[in-house]
Amino acid sequence: MPINDGLYDAIVFGERDQVVEIVQKAVDDGEDAAELLNVTMIPALREVGDQFSSGEVFVPEMLVSAHAMQAGVDILAPLLVKGGHEPIARVAIGSVKGDLHDIGKNLVVMMLKGSGFEVDDLGVDCRIETFEEAVDNGAQVLCLSALLSTTRGEMKPVIDHFANRDEVRIVVGGAVITEDYAKQIGADGFGEDASDAVRAVRECLGLDATSA
Numbered sequence: 001m002p003i004n005d006g007l008y009d010a011i012v013f014g015e016r017d018q019v020v021e022i023v024q025k026a027v028d029d030g031e032d033a034a035e036l037l038n039v040t041m042i043p044a045l046r047e048v049g050d051q052f053s054s055g056e057v058f059v060p061e062m063l064v065s066a067h068a069m070q071a072g073v074d075i076l077a078p079l080l081v082k083g084g085h086e087p088i089a090r091v092a093i094g095s096v097k098g099d100l101h102d103i104g105k106n107l108v109v110m111m112l113k114g115s116g117f118e119v120d121d122l123g124v125d126c127r128i129e130t131f132e133e134a135v136d137n138g139a140q141v142l143c144l145s146a147l148l149s150t151t152r153g154e155m156k157p158v159i160d161h162f163a164n165r166d167e168v169r170i171v172v173g174g175a176v177i178t179e180d181y182a183k184q185i186g187a188d189g190f191g192e193d194a195s196d197a198v199r200a201v202r203e204c205l206g207l208d209a210t211s212a
């Protein structure tokens with residue numbers, strides 16, 4: 001699927017109504033939701049990040065683009081989350097303490113749900129107690145998301161907190177996380193993107209990584 005230039009620009013410029021219109025039309029035309037997301041929408045939001053880095057745009061513009069993106073993702077959500085079978089396992093996911101980014105986390109939630117997991121979405125700015133409560137409620141895997149170099153340091157304290165609880169598995173991810181970093185802090189798994197998150201969660205549960 002080629003990049004959808006209209007949609008790309010609508011996200012970059014934060015044109016929410018236009019995003020809704022274009023995504024809805026694409027869905028009505030039977031376009032593939034995951035491809036639309038991966039080929040056009042995520043790269044568009046990354047471009048906004050690059051513009052922020054180079055001082056071309058500021059936080060308010062990033063926020064408007066994020067809202068426009070989320071409006072498009074909301075339309076795609078039912079197509080990404082199919083579900084309908086017995087849950088494979090219970091997973092809880094949250095952005096770590098101090099981190100308010102949630103678009104990537106929300107995509108991971110959708111992919112996990114779509115792959116048969118029961119998912120407890122803990123939201124953003126999650127403290128250790130929030131993860132602890134999720135484990136008390138039956139979570140077998142905790143997924144931690146971080147987008148800032150200043151918040152990724154919040155992952156290790158969570159991992160250390162559950163170090164003596166062998167039954168709890170921890171998978172980490174987010175733009176500032178690498179496989180090496182995940183190993184360094186003692187995580188059980190690392191996922192590059194939303195589909196890779198499913199592989200990582202399945203693997204850390206000892207399940208075949210590919211079959212859903």
Ligand code: B12
Binds near residue numbers: 144195
């Ligand atoms: C939108 C955005 C915002 C929005 C967030 C809105 C929201 N509801 O999420 C707002 C405006 C609030 C924001 C604020 C800030 N932001 Co900001 N933001 C972004 C931006 C442009 C896009 C993020 C995004 O949604 N990407 C798209 C999603 C789909 O990708 P993703 O999050 O990486 O997720 C994928 C993978 O990483 C992975 N994944 C994610 N989580 C997990 C978890 C697990 C377990 C797994 C396996 C995988 C996984 O799967 C996802 C799907 O494929 C990025 C730029 C960028 N390049 O990422 C900057 C960026 C992350 N922000 C940045 C900064 C600096 C900030 C602020 C500090 C700015 C400020 N001065 O106030 C604040 C911090 C607020 C806070 N305390 O969190 C920097 C971070 C730099 C750094 N290395 O630390 C970036 C990189 C911009 C830049 N180039 O400088 N931001």
